[in-house]
Amino acid sequence: MLPFARVTIIGLGLIGSSVARAVKAAMPDVRVTGHDADPQVRERARALGFCDDVTDTARAAVIDAGLVVLCVPVGAMGVVAAEIADDLPADAVVSDVGSCKQSVADALSAVLPGATIIPAHPVAGTEKSGPDAGFATLFQGRWCILTPPANAPEAAVEALRAFWQRLGSDVEIMEARHHDLVLAITSHLPHLIAYTIVGTADDLGEVTQSEVIKYSAGGFRDFTRIAASDPVMWRDVFLNNKEAVLEMLQRFSEDLTALQRAIRYDKGEELEALFSRTRTIRRSIVEQGQDDDAPDFGRKH
Secondary structure (H helix, E strand, C coil): CCCCCEEEEECCCHHHHHHHHHHHHHCCCCEEEEECCCHHHHHHHHHHCCCCEECCCHHHHHCCCCEEEECCCHHHHHHHHHHHHHHCCCCCEEEECCCCCHHHHHHHHHHCCCCEECCEEECCCCCCCCHHHCCCCCCCCCEEEECCCCCCCHHHHHHHHHHHHHCCCEEEECCHHHHHHHHHHHHHHHHHHHHHHHHHHHHCCCCCHHHHHHCCCHHHHHHHHHHCCCHHHHHHHHHHCHHHHHHHHHHHHHHHHHHHHHHHCCCHHHHHHHHHHHHHHHHHHHHCCCCCCCHHHHCCC
């Protein structure tokens, strides 16, 4: 039995178009309706054909939906939810794919009183964006974290769990504020560091941009990949998860100061102990299937 017969996806970029493609691949009998605020994206989505229908308004997209998935920047969730409020079916489940969960839950509940709201976060993505960037296997073997409020109907939570499992995800249930703290250190802070390092390299007066590009070592190249992520999406992530991000940033700053001291005063044993701990974490990530151990991160030479 299908968890939902009709799915509406609002926001047809990398994640939204990947959800649509994954649904059509895993549940071909489900009708997928899409909408995007950008008319050029809507036209491209129609040309690519990953939705059964692409509507010109968000309101028209949700009229008969069983599940509505908001795939827009977290700062736009409340605005989009207000647009669909009058046309949302009473029995529809409203979810999202945002990287912050408490702010999304607050925004949606404020404009959709009485609606069944179950925020979600598929922990998957690439540095690419737009409808052409999506692919059906994006969520396979990746975690999707659901953060249902305490009053969420169990049947709706289980239906959303089954939906993401059909798309290939492993599903975890988590409290929203705890999710935001976990993701602040595993995702948000690394992006902030990447943006900072690449920006610092660009600002160095003694090193030209051409030299930065020409002599980029593997580590810097990885940072540039992360720093190429959607700027609007990440602007909203930092502004909507500011408390957790600032808490983790303070911890990181303190650890960075300790590392600076170890280098300054030639504390080799201290440095080696830290690097050994972090190497163990890398091995654990590979062992749990969250990455593979291909040499040089799978780069082709």
